[in-house]
Amino acid sequence: MDRFGLVAELATQKLQSLRGMVDLLPQDMPLWQRVEATARDHFGRAGVQEIRTPLLELTQLFARGIGEATDVVGKEMYTFLDRSERSCTLRPEGTASVVRAAIQHGLLSQGPQRLWYGGPMFRYERPQAGRQRQFHQIGLEFLGVSGARSDVEAVAIAWDLLCSLGIRSLTLELNSLGTADDRSRYRQQLVAFLQDHRGQLDADSLDRLDRNPLRILDSKHADTQAVLAGAPTLADALVPESRERFELVKAGLDALEIPYRLNPRLVRGLDYYSHTAFEITSTLLGAQATVCGGGRYDGLVEQLGGAATPAVGWAMGMERLVLLLAQVDQTGSSAAAPDLYVVNRGPAAEAAALVLARGLRGQGLRVDLDPGGSAFGKQFKRADRSGAPWAAVLGDDELAQGVVVLKPLRGQDAGEHRMELNDLPALIARLRP
16 A cells, blocks of 8 residues: 555544543543642642643653663653654653752752642553553652651641542551662662562562562562562661651651551652652552552752752642542532523624623623524523523513523522613622522
């Protein structure tokens, strides 16, 4: 088949979104908007400022920041050469981009930075419930803070945000990854142990044994989990200073009455984490149980070319969170009904209806305007489906008399009301008694 034949064949194919790239339709948006608005409110009250970074970055940012031995960099990134032959990648996570921006724009010279971000990320992995190839995160980053108290505050903001959304079926899992030296000692101990049990490990764990052995602790394979039951723990490799720091984190959470469960097998999937690591999980999400995850990453800023800077942060998966909210709370699943639905017909009336709707919207009312042209009966059906308590009827006859007729749609009033079309205060008083 020649090039023109191929183009003609492609032109006849039905265009659909790529696998793992999901449309968010109008009926999906109320829960998303509720989460975003709640998060923005929480961050504002905690003095956390928003930052927005590009979706596209140089690949080297993530290779250096996340780690070339990680599954994210090795298997999951959307990477390509641009027209200048530069290797570029759609961001697979938000922290590296935020740190790059803070270094590039000199934010770290201005004192500690309390930042949050939100938006789409991209990873080429098998789509499933709560996990897509284009997914969305809300994340928090504290840069330039070293104390255990900052770890506690970061966790508390995440926990309180989830609770304010009405979610109660959550578990906070907590671990310490110690320093780089702690992990190096532990890595040697773990590899030596696992080498003695190679025959019992699954294929993925064998692949990770040389590249990133700590990730084996995350394996869900039953045989590997059975082996890990007898493996040394990272807690045993921590030096006294690392243990003391972890005790301060636990004491801080106890003081805030935030319950947690110690999980000595908890590791984060990215190389830059150190000391505190945590996940907030839900049993309502099945295998994809993690709603929020994060921890401390004191070495990342220096690794990306900045001065040595302590930092802690977390990211929250929006798809999983919305999926959870849809299960536990049905009240946020539909859009807010308009205060008024304007039924209108006739050339002059349609123009006047737009003026009326705009005037009422300017006074803070939610007004839905029928596009016009349909019979009044069909428009009233649309008005009823909208959930509006009132319909405003405006035809050419009403316009000639300078009036608009308000009809109750929800039984809140016994009859209709003829109102002066240009008397917005009287209309508003009737719509908002």
